[in-house]
Amino acid sequence: MPGTPPTRFVYLGPQGTFAEQALRTIPAAERGDRTPARSVPEALDAVRAGDADAALVPLENSIGGAVGVTFDELAGGSPLVITREVVLPVEFVLAARAGVSLDRVRTIAAHPQASTQCRGWLHDHLPDAQVVDVLSNGAAAAGAADGSYDAAICAPIGAAGHRLAVLADKIADHSDAVTRFVLVSRPGPPPPPTGDDVTSLAVYIAHDRVGALLAVLMELAVRGVNMTRIESRPTGEALGRYAFFLDCTGHVAENRFGEALQGLRRICAEVRFLGSYPRHRFPTTADERPVPAPAGQSDTDYADAAAWLARLRSGELT
Numbered sequence: 001m002p003g004t005p006p007t008r009f010v011y012l013g014p015q016g017t018f019a020e021q022a023l024r025t026i027p028a029a030e031r032g033d034r035t036p037a038r039s040v041p042e043a044l045d046a047v048r049a050g051d052a053d054a055a056l057v058p059l060e061n062s063i064g065g066a067v068g069v070t071f072d073e074l075a076g077g078s079p080l081v082i083t084r085e086v087v088l089p090v091e092f093v094l095a096a097r098a099g100v101s102l103d104r105v106r107t108i109a110a111h112p113q114a115s116t117q118c119r120g121w122l123h124d125h126l127p128d129a130q131v132v133d134v135l136s137n138g139a140a141a142a143g144a145a146d147g148s149y150d151a152a153i154c155a156p157i158g159a160a161g162h163r164l165a166v167l168a169d170k171i172a173d174h175s176d177a178v179t180r181f182v183l184v185s186r187p188g189p190p191p192p193p194t195g196d197d198v199t200s201l202a203v204y205i206a207h208d209r210v211g212a213l214l215a216v217l218m219e220l221a222v223r224g225v226n227m228t229r230i231e232s233r234p235t236g237e238a239l240g241r242y243a244f245f246l247d248c249t250g251h252v253a254e255n256r257f258g259e260a261l262q263g264l265r266r267i268c269a270e271v272r273f274l275g276s277y278p279r280h281r282f283p284t285t286a287d288e289r290p291v292p293a294p295a296g297q298s299d300t301d302y303a304d305a306a307a308w309l310a311r312l313r314s315g316e317l318t
Contacts, residue, residue, distance in 0.1 A: 006053030006185065007032040010046045012039070016138035016158030022088045022181040023056040024157075036138075040069045047186060048078045054185045060231075061090070061179045064113055071233050074184070074274055075202045075243050082200055082275035083191060084183040092118055092172045095164035096144055096151040102167050105129050109140035110153035118153055120173040180280075190276040193251040198228070200274035201246045203264060204235070212267075213244065219263035220248060223256045224297035245274075252276040255302035256293065 009029045012019040013036020020036070023029045035052065037043035043055040058067045074080060092114055096105065108115075108122075108131050115122070115131045122131065132149060134140050141158035143149045151167060152158070159166055205212040220227055229247035250257040252273065264271045292298075 008035070008051075008053045009033065009056065010035045010037050010043045010052040010054075011056040012043055012058060013037055014136055014138040014142075016141045016155065016161045017136055018088055018090065018155045018157075018179055019056055019058060019181060020138075021155055021157040022086045022179070025086055025088070026056075026084065026183065029054075029056070040067070041073055044073050044077075044080060044184060047080060047184060050186075054083070054183050056086070056181050056183050059085075059180045059182045061113075061177070063090075063117055063174055063177045066231050066233075068233065070182075071202075071231065071245055075233065075235075075245075075272065079187050079272065080184045081187050081190070081273070082182045082277055083185050084277050085198065085280045086181045086183070087178050087280040088181065090117070090172060090177040090179050091156060091170050092153050093156055093159055093166045094151055094168040094171055095141065095154055095159035095162075095166050097147065098163075098165050100150055100165070100167075102126075105150045105167070107132055107149045108151050108153060109134045109143040109149040111135070111137050111140060114140070114153045117172045117174065117177060121168075121171040125168070190252060191278065193253050193276075194278045196279050196281070197249070197251040197276055198279045199248050199250055199252055199257060199276040201248070201261075201264070202272040202274060203244045203246060203268055204270040204272075205242075205244065206267070206269045215267050216244070216264060219260050219267065220246075223260045223263075224294035225250050225257060225260050249279075250276075255299045256297045259302070 005028055009023060009032055011023045011034065015036055023034060037046060040057045043057055046052040047055045057070050059070050060066045105126055106129055108129050110131055112133050114137055134143060137154045138158050140152035141154040141162045141164060144152035144164055145162035203216055205216060226249040227246055228249060231245040232242040233245065235241045235243050252258065252261065261271065
């Protein structure tokens with residue numbers, strides 16, 4: 001039912017991962033039902049089938065880059081829209097069963113991305129330990145808990161969930177690493193504008209037109225729409241055929257953004273709207289102000305221009 005708050009959530013599992021930690025920052029999810037999925041496609045298909053109201057999946061990491069499978073899933077299949085983003089600091093811990101000390105660690109379970117992001121710490125503190133690849137941070141914590149491995153590199157929520165002792169915290173080589181997650185639902189009215197919003201799009205350019213990508217960027221630029229991110233992904237149709245994923249500041253309800261979307265619709269082979277939603281803001285950026293619309297590009301400016309044109313067409317002005 002449109003407008004009904006979600007109560008059934010699915011997330012990229014298993015339990016004890018950063019995805020679960022990110023989901024639990026959303027009050028409705030903390031109160032609602034949370035179910036882990038084995039993969040991003042499984043999580044999104046649960047929403048498409050109506051088995052869940054919303055899915056939280058990773059979109060990009062500041063170190064590892066884009067999560068390709070999420071972009072591919074949003075570009076294909078039945079449409080889904082992003083209603084919220086959560087940006088979570090990635091703080092890995094080394095955890096083990098009670099009684100296991102750091103000098104007794106010989107085997108460490110870790111997801112390959114986790115061990116890569118902690119390579120320097122491992123070299124300095126446990127150079128002789130064997131790192132064993134596992135499927136997720138949650139699986140690493142579970143392996144340490146059942147004694148399969150001496151320790152695990154995992155998320156704090158994974159250590160707590162499996163009653164592991166933290167031998168060392170904040171062991172990632174990049175202390176400012178973050179992962180951006182998005183909450184995805186079936187299409188419906190977007191959240192109302194806040195004045196500090198993000199709109200995500202998937203744009204398919206006309207490949208037989210010279211300067212097609214430049215034309216896309218111009219539709220945004222001439223209306224004062226700031227593009228904050230662009231990512232290309234192969235469409236699977238043929239070598240060299242790409243879809244472009246754009247994040248832009250603004251909301252679909254704003255006149256300047258609406259005109260930009262109409263312009264993209266006219267010149268592109270296809271435009272898929274992926275959602276307008278509030279931009280995530282860290283507490284430390286409370287003093288940061290949204291960038292105002294450029295002169296002549298506010299909703300009031302568009303309304304005045306439209307009224308002026310209407311008067312011209314009716315003969316009221318010459």
